[in-house]
Amino acid sequence: MTDTAEKIDYSKTLYLPETDFPMRAGLPQKEPELVARWQQMDLYKQLRASAAGRTKFVLHDGPPYANGNIHIGHALNKILKDVITRSFQMRGYDSNYVPGWDCHGLPIEWKIEEAYRAKGKNKDEVPINEFRQECREFAAGWIKVQGEEFKRLGIVGDFENPYLTMNFHAESRIAGELLKIAQSGQLYRGSKPIMWSVVERTALAEAEVEYHDYESDTIWVKFPVNNAVRDGAVMGDLVGAFVVIWTTTPWTIPGNRAISYSSKVNYSLYEITEAENDFGPRPGEKLIFADRLAADAFAKAKLQYRVVRSVSALELAGLGVRHPLEGLGGGYHFAVPMLDGDHVTDTDGTGFVHTAPGHGREDFDIWMEQARHKGVDTKIPFTVDDGGFYTADAPGFEGVRVMDDNGKKGDANDRVIKALIERNALFARGRMKHQYPHSWRSKKPIIFRNTPQWFVYMDKDLADGTTLRSRALKAIDDTRFVPAAGQNRLRAMIEQRPDWVLSRQRAWGVPICVFVDEQGEILQDEAVNQRILEAFDLEGADAWFAEGARERFLGSRANEGWTQVRDILDVWFDSGSTHTFTLEDRPDLKWPADVYLEGSDQHRGWFHSSLLESAATRGRAPYDTVVTHGFTMDEKGQKMSKSLGNVVAPQDVMKDAGADILRLWVMTTDYWEDQRLGKTIIQTNVDAYRKLRNTIRWMLGTLAHDEGEEIAYADLPELEKLMLHRLAELDKLVREGYDAFEFKKIARALIDFSNIELSAFYFDIRKDALYCDAPSSLRRRAALAVIRKIFECTVTWLAPMLPFTTEESWLSRNPNAVSIHLEQFPTVPAEWKNEAVAEKWAQIRKVRSVVTGALEIERKDKRIGSSLEAAPVVYVNDPELMKALEGQEFEETCITSGIAIVAGEGPENAFRLPEVQGVAVDPKLAEGTKCARSWRVTTDVGSDPAYPDVSARDAAALRELAALGRL
Template sequence: MTDTPEKVDYSSTLYLPQTDFPMRAGLPQKEPETVARWQKMELYKKLRASAAGRDKFVLHDGPPYANGNIHIGHALNKILKDVITRSFQMRGRDANYVPGWDCHGLPIEWKIEEKYREKGRNKDEVPVNEFRRECREFAQHWIGVQTEEFKRLGIEGDFERPYTTMNFHAEARIAGELLKIAKSGQLYRGSKPIMWSVVERTALAEAEVEYQDYESDTIWVKFPVVEGGDDLRGNSVVIWTTTPWTIPGNRAIAFSSRYAYGLYEVTAAENAFGPQPGEKLVFAKRLADECAAKAKVTLALVRDLEPSELAGVTCAHPLKGLGGGYGFKVPLLDGDHVTDDAGTGFVHTAPGHGREDFDAWMAEARSLEARGISSQIPFTVDDAGFYTADAPGFGPDREGGPARVIDDKGKKGDANDAVIKALIAAGNLFARGRLKHTYPHSWRSKKPVIFRNTPQWFVYMDKALGDGTTLRSRALDAIDDTRFVPAASQNRLRAMIESRPDWVLSRQRAWGVPIAIFADDKGEILVDEAVNARILEAFEQEGADAWFAQGAKERFLGNDHDHARWHQVMDILDVWFDSGSTHTFTLEDRPDLKWPADVYLEGSDQHRGWFHSSLLESAATRGRAPYDAVITHGFTMDEKGEKMSKSKGNVVSPQDVMKESGADILRLWVMTTDYWEDQRLGKTIIQTNIDAYRKLRNTIRWMLGTLAHDTGEEIAASDMAELERLMLHRLAELDALVREGYDAFDFKRITRALIDFSNVELSAFYFDVRKDALYCDAPSSPKRRAALCTIRKIFECLVTWLAPMLPFTMEEAWLSRKPDAVSVHLEQFPAVPAGWRNDALEEKWEKIRQVRSVVTGALEIERREKRIGASLEAAPVVHVADPALLAALEGQDFAEICITSAISVVPGEGPADAFRLPEVAKVAVEPKLAEGRKCARSWRITTDVGTDPDYPDVSARDAAALRELGFRRAA
């Protein structure tokens, strides 16, 4: 009878993972504690101290607006910025991030006005500086709220000393930049058609406008010919417009000499009010039939018209005689902006209501005056959308009062109807209809805007600046010198600069930095260094409120100038000028930053916003852009790719994601998106990132548990086995990829590579292969010691590389491993020796892993069929007919690599019924059961179990380990 060894618990002799790092992250609870810890330890100051003397890297913060809680767009934006600054900080730079806020402008002003209306107060009856004080307090409140929300996202920066556009020094610098532009002759007062919000009672810049679907009245109008072309007189030129209300402002008609025109006769008509048989009308030949269909008439071509005939034609206004007005001549002008893809081939030209109309009119102003035609542009609509006296029959002289284009709520007024009725009465309406098209709306009020000629303050785009440049040419040159990520965004900004009109700076509001200049009735600007110095000194001490204080005019002008001549300009600056000037009082004035910035990063809408205004302001005052690189991100849509909106119920708020899953989950989503394009977010996508995070966290947790047994011994790569050297090679490859990825701002590439490395190469391969040696080998085992050294290096690389992206989790992991450390964010990326690179070794192990995949596939079938329970029960025979694969396996412990108790590698094709994988040619596997007994300690099945009499139930390897550990079986 053979004695059966008693069962012994060997668990205490195994180097099993030991860690307090939990599998469940609990991020919603832990992250706020980490934020509090960072604040208490003053991490920001420690980062600055640790980076003292290094080369600076500056990402200048595009200021969010201080008027509400942050949304998912803020979160995306700030996380990207945080990752960039952290990554440069951990790569040897002084990467100081200074957050900023945009504080002036209409949205805040509206909020205070709403409060007034609720209390029955009239804003106009409130002293302006009292009103401005309330705006300032409102902005300050939301700066505080957003600060805490940004910190909760894990954003690290100088939140104790942010920049704000309403800071007194900032207001002084903004005003100073405007005075520089005025002094250089780039600022002027002009009357041009600008986009005007009737609802908000202010001029708007292109950046403040969005285009929405809108249904317009559309009309075809006859202009009787009174001069030019013998057989044209008494007939009519027909125009088409989607803005009937602009007809009183018409002063010309544009045509194009590129197109064919014809004189047509009406031969039949269905409508009594419209054109009648016998009338002759002029159209572009390509559009005549379409126009006829609109009016329900039949047209017959009388003859073709030469462009030269049209150039000499003058028409009467279709409303001639109404209210005793419109008696002027309406000339035909050749214009490049005319198209023949819609309308009539003639463009109604109202220079007070359209940019192209204005440009075409002004280009002909001198020649028109020579022909006895006044080039004066009327002001037909006032700031409230009512017709003025320049629109006879529709303005104050109209019975019942002036007609209105748009009312205070942004709804259509009665102007269109009034004009259409007058045209019918005059017999000059050819046809009418309705058209759905995109139309400019204020992005704040979401209400339609109008183009309206008003006196405003502009910056020239094309005025010669005395050095062979213009503002436009400087800006375009600066674009060429700027790096754009993605590269295609350069073309977008370039196109905008190439085509933009002069920059309108003035706004007719109260909350903002004033256009702090004095001008006379002719628009001449007072340029006096002493006056400017007094203005700027007052702004520095008292803020821009000083401009609106009683006696400000006398204070600033002093006794050197005629107070009757010089008028104090009371318009405020476009808020884009404010934000476009932030580089001056932030980058230039703070010693902890530098000018120009290395990077500006914002959403794609900022090509017409902050990127644009910063470029123009800096080019106007410094001749170049305030940035070396521009990074653009897209917008966040829901999971279906639809725009998020409260009405749809598809809004994902960062606050909810952090409350339910944690900020690191939100950050991981940002890191795994193609953020250069529009990206999607919803429950399914969040869950996908939670799953990826859990796998990554478990990999880190296993390393922490394993490294609990690490002595810190350093082992040279040359003294390691091939598998460890392979892992070091992969670290060297990844080190290059990570650094290149951070330099390219390509975070998805980094994240994908590190997650794949973690899941595929570590958890599913290297760690799996080495678990037996790590858990069971003796303390002196070279294999175990080398593996621990390698895992330590993997941990340090992986955690520091990921720290900019997942700052909470990597801080937790780092401190779990190194409880005496201050913070992982004070570390640098490890220096990975170039000598670790070994491409030949990787090529060899790729072959080994190919063969391994066939073995793994065969064993998976054995498990599924329940012929084995675990791979250690197997001892497969591997047939290899490929000499290169066979050579790669030579000298390897292939059983350990395949996690089997034994394995046989033999040359040849193998039997026909052996397991094969189509993608790995010339490898076949015969599953076999391992022979011997199961080791009670390592669970391997070997023939040497019991060969050591002191340890009769374990293998020889395990017996030697137990003896070295001093383990003694109970007597």
């Protein structure tokens, strides 16, 4: 050995990876630094400047409610939106994200009231605008908190200028939309049964209701038949009988005005023969039931019976029935008509439906459709007030309460049942558990009560041959839904929904700013409307409640007797109008939005109200595409709740693992469906992230030796052409995936590419050339050029998903760069797509898999330490495979020191894989000496006397390094 060789530290002659990009991510510490950097450099503003003049792509943010810290649902939602806006921004669009907040409504009002109650303060004694100011300040505080939490997730948007439904201009525009609907004749004041929260003292929309288990009292009630006529003839055997109904809401009996039956159901007259009960029917009584339900009902009442005869639908239609409470409190002296209803079935109950038009939508609909033909007074009673107390329209029960302020049952059911027993009108009673509507805010049961409210017609002709319903249905047909099932869901809701109730009896919101006369007709005066909107724009909606507001807005018409409406708008109307003062009014956005994205519950919420509002005022939806996500469950698939202790807070995940881990979880889930999250799932994503990060780290370290040389495609080795082909394939997949909002497809493809095709295949093969080849080696230089392309493509493709990690790696590679988020996805040349190379290497990799399998056994049995100690003989009996291997440095591909390809079957004891026919491997040891530099075992070690302990390849590399002064 020469003196020169003795002095060489071969490790220093290798192009080993060098990078300051740490293996341990430290995301909880690093990410806040990057957030601060983005804020300091005003990344949002730079994004807007870089995109100036491009085609706009707008995702309109569905506003979260400003009343608490964000939860995992918020995180999922905002991450998805951020990925969409970033992905379009990096593909040539001006993709501006403007966050927004829903600021009005009961949850905030409720919080202020709670604070009042704690201080012994009476809300009604506080001036309304003082109360509203407290609500405004409460919302503003939480907007600031949530905004910081969203930014910590990596969300980039116009947080300095978000849209807020409580901004003065927003309140003016919301009021303007209401006035458009009013002026077009779509708004009316009507009396209908609506969902009402006694606890919160307000009407509720369908989107504000959820269903929980609830135990109800059940009763079977006898309605006496006092007249029975068919075709002019009296049916004497039915007079004195009873029609029996069943209900789970005994308290609605005072509101009964009809009985519904079905002409499609078979009924009969039954006579009691024996009775074992303490109250109810006695022997000899006759009752009418649906045939399929009679036996079960009689069994519950402990009655024996006989069938007298069948009763036809025509006979039912001719019955004269009296109210079971007739005479109580001097009331209920009216006929109860029999109505034929499609909603009646014989699946449960009695086959007859107790019909209280003030307490149910179907009851109201059939009453309005048929009762007027029965010669009865169709007036609907107001039996229950806003506090759940019976009114004078429920004679004998005035002041009795249906439900108290805590959502508990009052004594109404017991009082009604007692009165029915006293009148021999109760057939039987019981209890049952079932799903019952609750307010999603108070979590307390609600009731249905008839009350005057403001509605928008769904089926009124809008003077152009359309109705709001038909416009909305057409808009649904014109909208793209992701997933597609959302279209049918929203369509079914629009097809079935009643008129849209807009009014709420609260204080914190945009008022229904109209004036009405004694008949309820709305004032149509453009000058008045203009004064209202101008005042709202300058002072906010508080102007409506200010002293002298009526005279101010009516002006010269103040003496005409117009009444100022004091109700406020449902907050769903607020959020449904956000497209007006964001998409239309901001020059950095456009109308309609390209995408609305929210949880699947918003088919009955924001998607729904936005569609109706826009269809009512503009004739189409304010969006072109609707994307929905599911809800996050725990790892067992259970709903998260504090009581179960299974809540995963995004703040905790970011503190322990980092926002990019949370984002990776979102990107790898089937977010269209309900997802699961917990410690095990988080750890799975941590592990996947670590592998991905290590791949990026290795590329950065290797590219430390890259001098930016471009190698002509024609000069690239086949293996490099193969990797460029894979980039071309991935480019198509990534772009199509972002267009289709299929993020899991992209994430899975890039993770698999990183782990399987890069780390375990391409990088593994090329490490020897990259570390050991001479500076002039085309193989080494080509690999560097391709790895540079791989880094640029994969990191930018991942940037929308993992903004922190990709930013960190981009700046590590390009210290003078501003931000990866100002970059565009790289353009992939058409020549990179090379199917011939891909097909050839698919064959080569089949053979390689057999070699790898054989060497794995050798390592396991400790006959070799590494694959470089082997020089296997590969027997190939497949002409296509043999052709693919021609001219290949197959030992490089298999990472062995040598390899022999032999045509033929190979010895019987050779290693084979059943899935690769025609290949056998004899894993022989390599002959020669181990190179001190590359560790390859070759017969030419020492062939260069100046470097006696290295191979000829390594000696040549050392000579070249020496000539360049690098030794």
